[in-house]
Amino acid sequence: MQVKRVLAAVCCCCCLAGGAVQASEEFHDVKTPVVGVEFPVEEPAVKPNIQERTKAILDEYNDPKRPKTHHGVELGHVYIPKGTPLMLALQEPISSKTSKEGKAFKLKSLEDVVINDVVVIPAGTTCVGKVLKGRGNRGFGRGGKLELSIAAIKTLNGVTVPLNGYIKGRGKKSSTWFAPWWISAFLKGKELNYKEGQLFRVTVSRNTDLKVTGDELGDAMGYPADGKPSIYVKPME
Template identity: 30%
Template sequence: MKKAAISLFVALAAGAAQAQDVDNGVPVQAVQATAEPQVYLPAGTEIPLKITQTVTTKGDSWKEGDQFNLVVAADVRLGDYIVIPQGTKAVGRITWLTSRGAFGKSGKMDVELEYLQLGNRRVNIDGTYRQEGNGATLATVGGVIAAGVFAGFITGRSGEIPQGRELMATLESNLPVALPKGATIAPAPVQAVAAQPVQPTPVTTGEPEQGQE
């Protein structure tokens, strides 16, 4: 009897061990994860910038290839979320410069807005401007417009973009955005347009008018 009980225990233990080995060998069934929605700040989004130093053709303080600093002048939002905070650093570059010369020649320069320093990432932006020192406006190259009250005339024969001048840049490509968990961007409401009344079309009977045969 005792031997039979021992044999039964050994058999059960062996069966349990075998079952455990079989369970460990069964692959785990993978389940397709739900894709997270793709959210991004679209290319072409306008970004208002403010230059933080005066850039001028006067003297030898600036030359072609020099970079200058700007900051984002206002929060750039996606829905209710701030994607690019006010005060984010930006960088521009002088791509062409000529100083004032004899016979009334004024100083001129072209500048290009290059990128934002958003955390540890550089975000490319677009915006090219030309400044002339003969009183002309800060003109644009490529369809980007100067922003705010700073888009007025600059006097003087040396080309100068003063500290505080606002320039408008645009986002070069879509910028992926990681929203807080569970957050969504509400779709923009559709603007209803009042329907125009339809004018009734006169109905002709084909009968000749009075006095006609």
């Protein structure tokens, strides 16, 4: 009798686990943008000496060869303002089940970024993201997890534009309150899946110097806006 009870429990457990595995896929709505945020700041392993750091900053600031800048932009240059939005589309699927740390993936911009009536990042520009962490679903109802980095995109003249592109997502957790622990251990949450075409909305993380003056902008990019909506900035003063 005791053996029959154990076998029945094992069968029940396997059935529940099998059902959990079959229903453990969750696909994010492609048309709902995933919003990127600022990257978390990590504390340095060794804190710098304040006096040495202050001296280095002052030496750099007082260097006569150093270009004069304001908010990170050389005086007289035009720039992409901090907070400028970009909409990116994923070019390949990503899943918490198969994506491991370090995996690269491609995205494509969907809209032109126009500064002073000149396209500086045209629609269709590709950039590369990276999986920071990937973990499949687990027992006790835990869903899969993904942490992604979309760190930068380049302008037509090769300037790297930093982005607030930190993405953290988790698959839906499965309820395990009804089951004893030895069954809950086999019940898995859902994997997190981003399909090809998934939208990601990110923003420029800081004012980005385009390395040209207003008069040089058109020649540097060679891509007129043709009446498209533009962001207008004054050369940094």
